[in-house]
Amino acid sequence: MFEDRSDPRANSLLTRRLWQRLAGLGLAALLGACANVGEQQPAPAQPQPDPSAAVSPASGAAATATATNAAASQQQAASTPVTRVVTKTTWVRVRRGDSLLRIASSHKVSVKDLAAWNGIKPTSHVRAGQSLKLVSKQTITVQAAAPAQAGSTNAAASPAADAAEGREVAAEVKRHARSVALVWPAQGRVVEPFEPGTTRGIEIAGKAGDPVIAAADGKVMYAGTGLNEYGSLIIVQHNKDFLTAYSHNRRLLVKTGDMVHQGQQIAEMGSENNDRVAVLFEVRRDGKPVDPMPYLPTSPQG
The missing domain is CATH 3.10.350.10 (LysM domain)
Known part of the structure; x- marks a missing residue:
């Protein structure tokens, strides 16, 4: 999936391509493919019926009676x-x-x-x-739920409140917006400001393990280590136009596809592929980096 990153020009081109793809319609499929690299396992062989096995009428009747009794017991328990x-x-x-x-x-x-x-x-x-x-x-x-029947693929329903919140966030992710209201992703000092054409975002310093939080409600479009220069990276889409990214984390607490809320911890701060403990925080509009400061409160303390 990912190319040799020993050539800085190739690495820069790969980064641009990733962000361009993230801003496009193929977002979820691309990230799903990235997240699953090296994790595919061969499907287990399906058991085959034994042609020599025969069921006699007596044994069939006994099996039917047993199944009926079991179903009755399950219904009573339910x-x-x-x-x-x-x-x-x-x-x-x-x-x-x-x-x-x-x-x-x-x-x-x-x-x-x-x-x-x-x-x-x-x-x-x-x-x-x-x-x-x-x-x-x-x-x-x-009411006690009856045991699931063999082969059933129905998953347990989520609480109504969580489902409603998830639908609300999903609707926002699909909506075009001219801006996005953010909170600071970490408590700390800005040790590297945004410079157009030079830096991709701002670096906020802290201690290893400090919480990194979602700057706004959104959907996790990527969580992994696919690009060396970013270390452990999380990308959250807030609406059709704005994404935020959180790099160099020590530990990721969310996965691709999760819905997150503003202020929710999504990672632990670290120094992966960086020379200091800090989170590189990026704001991307239509896939292009913009200065995060106009979208943030005056200071990390509000």
Whole structure:
């Protein structure tokens, strides 16, 4: 999939081609192909029926009776109410003047838990427009589900709230937009500014393992190490015109195809293929790098 990157000119051409393809209609197929390189395994051989095996009428009747009894037992179990404790995840949008303490108090959770759910420190500042994850446990009574029949391909349905949020983000990803409202992807100092024609974005320094967050709601179009110069790279599409990229990560916490929310941790900061611990943050409009600063709040602290 990827070419020899020993020639800087070839590498630069490969990078341009990747971003051009990402901005085009073949986005998902291209990234899916990249993510699956080297992971394809031969399909397991299907078991063949034994032609010498014969079923006698007696054994067939016994098998039918057994299957009938099993189905009856499953149906009876399926009608029995079961009490379960489920974990519910919701998101709250930070308003101007909010703090972790205020949000934690209003939702009756501890600041420590709120910070842990969002991969930040309890002393961190939050910014207006940022989304914070809230996790709660609820006790519900449900009908026990009957065991899936062999060969069934139906997956478990997602909670309605998550499905609605996913549809909302998916709709936004497909929409043309003249701009995008971002939050800072990391807490830290800008150690390399954007220079047209020289740099692709801005570098925000920090410590190894610091959280890297999604700058806005969107869909993860790429998460991997396909280009050496980027190290561990995540690309998030926010609408038809704008993408953001997060490079040199130590660890990726999302995968291609995931829907992410603004403020959600997507990676841990690192120094992969870089000479310092920092995240290279890029904003791309129609596949071309633009200065991220006009789209960000005044400072990483808001």
